[in-house]
Amino acid sequence: MRDADASHPMVPFLRRRRLLQGALAATVAPALVLPAHAAAAWPQKAVRLVVGFPPGSSPDALARTVADPLAQALGQAVIVENKVGAAGTIGVNAVARATDGHTIGLTGNGPLTTAKALNPATPYDVARDLRPISLVGASPFVLTGSLGMPATDLPGLLAHARAQGDRLSYGSVGPGSGSHLAMELLKTLTGIQAVHVPFPGFPQVATALMGKQIDLSFMIPSIAAPQARSGRLRLYGVSTAAPFAAFAEVPPIQGALGAGKAFDIASWNAIFGPAAMPAPAAQRLSDEIARILKTPDVRQRLFDQGWQALGTAPEALSRQIAQDTAMWGDVIKRTGARSE
Known part of the structure; x- marks a missing residue:
């Protein structure tokens, strides 16, 4: 297998649509400033990685692939916890409401981009309640x-x-x-x-x-x-x-499809935290995840699961959320789609 990098044919889908250039500031949660020594000390206990899908699902497999090397990098256990239901939104909401400073989540794109449009009763707001950390893997349908x-x-x-x-x-x-x-x-x-x-x-x-x-x-x-x-x-x-x-x-x-018709969509998974997570902690997680996803063993394991390993800055995930929210929001409006 040829490792995916910036020239890989799957990577351009992350760069093509720049529909909401101004949305970055609205999507990335405000930073909470910590003293340098406090940021360096994070994490101070085990990290909980919440997955809103059942054991054996694709998000669960990705989370368990990343958890062990992330634990080694952080020097603390990373415990995968499945909180299943409502098409993944129960798990995302659990992260949004977490106050222990050591809870993060991994989810597919739906709960971060379409959930609110499909069901206005979705209990969290992505821009207000979550902090983007990193894209993990992408795959076409x-x-x-x-x-x-x-x-x-x-x-x-x-x-x-x-x-x-x-x-x-x-x-x-x-x-x-x-x-x-x-x-x-x-x-x-x-x-x-x-x-x-x-x-x-x-x-x-x-x-x-x-x-x-x-x-x-x-x-x-x-x-x-x-x-x-x-x-x-x-x-x-x-x-x-x-x-x-x-x-x-x-x-x-x-x-x-012919000229003028764009069809460029992908399924992706990402790691995120609650909005209250300090920016230095989120940045450390983003850096460690990017490093892990560049290792040949992890890349191969994701490839075998049908994913291209990514690993991005928080800002890149924020842009991806904004772009896909706009694109799918238009489809949902035109088709009248609703979640059950």
């Missing part, structure tokens, strides 16, 4: 089809879908999820129609696809790729504008 679909490439699929009207169906991991919103965006850009069928998770989506109970889905690579390579599913395209190294043979969807 893969447009996946059942073997019951006659098309073998993306242009053929789009032509077939247009001819079928609303007779096709697609699966997602729930209303408002990335897999749901990605398909709604594709429908808007191409004029295709497909009926939404929600499932509890991607394994169930894959089972329905292989059983030809549904026709299409935007899936994560770690679930879609093994089934496609064993001949049980088809891969039509990746959701990023640039190819993804792990699936070089799968073209970007944007190339089949």
